[in-house]
Amino acid sequence: MTTSPPSDGSVLPPGELRMLIDGRLVEATGGGTFENVNPATEQVLGPVADATAADMDRAVAAARRAFDATAWSTDRALRQRCLRQLHEAIVGEQELLRSELVAEVGCPVMTTYLAQLDAPLAEALLWPAEQIDRFGWERPLPDNHAFGVPSWQRVVKEPVGVVGAIIPWNYPVEILLGKLGQALATGNTLVVKPAPDTPWNATRIGRLIGEQTDIPPGVVNVVTSSDHLLGEQLVTDPRVDLISFTGSTATGRRIMAAAAPTLKRLFLELGGKSADIILEDAPLESKLAYLGFSCLHAGQGCAMLTRTLVHRSRYDEAVELATAAMATVTYGDPTDPGTIQGPLISARQRDRVLGYVESGLREGARLVTGGGRPAHLDRGYYVEPTLFADVDNAMTIAREEIFGPVVVLIPFEDEDDAVRIANDSEYGLSGGVTSASEERALAVARRIRAGTVSVNGGVYYSAGSPFGGYKASGLGRQNGVEGFEQYLETKTIAGGR
Ligand code: NAD
Numbered sequence: 001m002t003t004s005p006p007s008d009g010s011v012l013p014p015g016e017l018r019m020l021i022d023g024r025l026v027e028a029t030g031g032g033t034f035e036n037v038n039p040a041t042e043q044v045l046g047p048v049a050d051a052t053a054a055d056m057d058r059a060v061a062a063a064r065r066a067f068d069a070t071a072w073s074t075d076r077a078l079r080q081r082c083l084r085q086l087h088e089a090i091v092g093e094q095e096l097l098r099s100e101l102v103a104e105v106g107c108p109v110m111t112t113y114l115a116q117l118d119a120p121l122a123e124a125l126l127w128p129a130e131q132i133d134r135f136g137w138e139r140p141l142p143d144n145h146a147f148g149v150p151s152w153q154r155v156v157k158e159p160v161g162v163v164g165a166i167i168p169w170n171y172p173v174e175i176l177l178g179k180l181g182q183a184l185a186t187g188n189t190l191v192v193k194p195a196p197d198t199p200w201n202a203t204r205i206g207r208l209i210g211e212q213t214d215i216p217p218g219v220v221n222v223v224t225s226s227d228h229l230l231g232e233q234l235v236t237d238p239r240v241d242l243i244s245f246t247g248s249t250a251t252g253r254r255i256m257a258a259a260a261p262t263l264k265r266l267f268l269e270l271g272g273k274s275a276d277i278i279l280e281d282a283p284l285e286s287k288l289a290y291l292g293f294s295c296l297h298a299g300q301g302c303a304m305l306t307r308t309l310v311h312r313s314r315y316d317e318a319v320e321l322a323t324a325a326m327a328t329v330t331y332g333d334p335t336d337p338g339t340i341q342g343p344l345i346s347a348r349q350r351d352r353v354l355g356y357v358e359s360g361l362r363e364g365a366r367l368v369t370g371g372g373r374p375a376h377l378d379r380g381y382y383v384e385p386t387l388f389a390d391v392d393n394a395m396t397i398a399r400e401e402i403f404g405p406v407v408v409l410i411p412f413e414d415e416d417d418a419v420r421i422a423n424d425s426e427y428g429l430s431g432g433v434t435s436a437s438e439e440r441a442l443a444v445a446r447r448i449r450a451g452t453v454s455v456n457g458g459v460y461y462s463a464g465s466p467f468g469g470y471k472a473s474g475l476g477r478q479n480g481v482e483g484f485e486q487y488l489e490t491k492t493i494a495g496g497r
Contacts, residue, residue: 015200023217428470
């Protein structure tokens with residue numbers, strides 16, 4: 001089902017061109033810029049600063065100085081006040097940010113009322129601000145008599161230092177706020193490197209930090225660049241203590257290797273290929289009615305349930321219901337409130353998704369619906385909502401993260417087989433189980449090797465819920481107490497009596 005062709009977005013005011021470095025809004029050294037493009041229309045929205053290596057160097061130096069030479073790392077009350085100010089400042093421009101996100105990310109406006117903007121904005125800065133009061137920054141240990149020396153002991157939590165925060169394009173504000181909230185609440189300073197495809201949300205938030213908060217100069221720096229490798233400068237710089245990266249597993253591997261010489265702390269949120277297990281007693285019709293939501297934001301979500309596993313005895317019925325569900329996916333103009341699926345972020349991503357469709361056909365999967373570029377949309381990086389049936393878990397479309405509006409249906413023989421297929425993946429980000437019996441679904445959920453699992457449609461999303469991956473889906477957790485601690489070092493102090 002298609003919605004109207006994309007509007008040109010010309011009513012959008014230009015985004016912030018300047019970067020925040022050491023408390024000042026600055027252009028790139030030499031004045032270089034690159035273009036921000038609307039993926040729904042392929043039109044240029046406007047320019048943004050194209051930072052040089054020297055700009056990145058200044059940003060790292062500023063973050064280091066702000067950590068080492070100001071009270072930021074120790075003044076919890078200041079941090080709490082600044083996080084609340086930043087929340088208020090962003091809320092003040094929430095509607096502008098919403099339109100800007102739809103234009104630069106190509107995300108359906110519907111998603112901005114959910115995880116793309118409103119849901120993280122409600123909590124991502126305020127939850128860590130409140131956690132400052134709840135957290136046990138110090139805890140006493142029992143007295144010690146090791147080696148005959150009577151001593152008291154205390155465990156102290158301290159910020160890690162300078163954080164290099166590297167952001168992808170698919171949910172840029174959600175991921176940026178998640179990193180800012182936790183890293184700032186714990187007393188770190190940051191250099192943020194947004195994805196080149198979606199820079200304006202980050203430069204806007206940088207401007208708000210500079211103009212409307214008491215966050216001291218250098219505590220947050222935002223460096224935009226058309227060159228991915230400027231991010232690598234953060235990874236190799238010895239003045240940076242921790243890399244907080246969200247992006248693809250391939251880049252995560254490269255970052256891990258590049259971080260080895262300086263033994264950086266790493267927090268990696270990577271890709272996924274999550275399985276949704278539908279047991280034979282599940283209410284198949286109501287469950288598959290929502291299958292079209294696998295195409296939300298053109299499938300550009302790391303935790304999407306992209307492998308649908310159905311018991312062999314109900315497989316034919318499932319293919320029929322899934323086909324009907326895919327026909328209800330509204331795709332087209334992301335500014336239309338009824339649109340579920342917008343464009344892919346770029347021509348490169350679109351072509352990558354189409355390449356996966358070809359590989360599915362080549363390896364013997366049955367293309368049930370979609371698989372091409374929509375004939376009626378002559379602008380924008382669109383792919384039709386696509387469903388493959390008769391998929392074997394060994395096929396490329398079942399193993400690799402497609403990051404597009406492509407769902408694969410895989411049959412299984414029994415519960416053990418379903419768990420085996422779900423876990424037969426290099427990834428382990430998320431999963432789902434549906435059954436008429438919650439107890440049975442829960443037992444299966446416990447066997448899935450993934451960081452989050454939804455049972456009978458449950459939602460794990462909140463600032464308090466740890467989110468992250470097993471296996472090649474990453475290291476560490478965003479959100480929750482585990483996410484907070486990610487940005488802290490642990491020191492044990494002992495005193496002689
Ligand atoms: P990407 O890995 O290409 O880029 C992510 C960021 O890393 C960008 O800012 C990019 O400029 C930067 N970058 C690229 N090469 C780099 C290098 N060598 N050193 C340092 N920085 C580098 O990912 P993407 O295509 O922007 O995003 C899509 C991917 O992100 C998908 O695989 C998706 O699953 C994943 N993702 C994961 C999560 C999660 O929480 N697990 C959330 C969102 C997206």
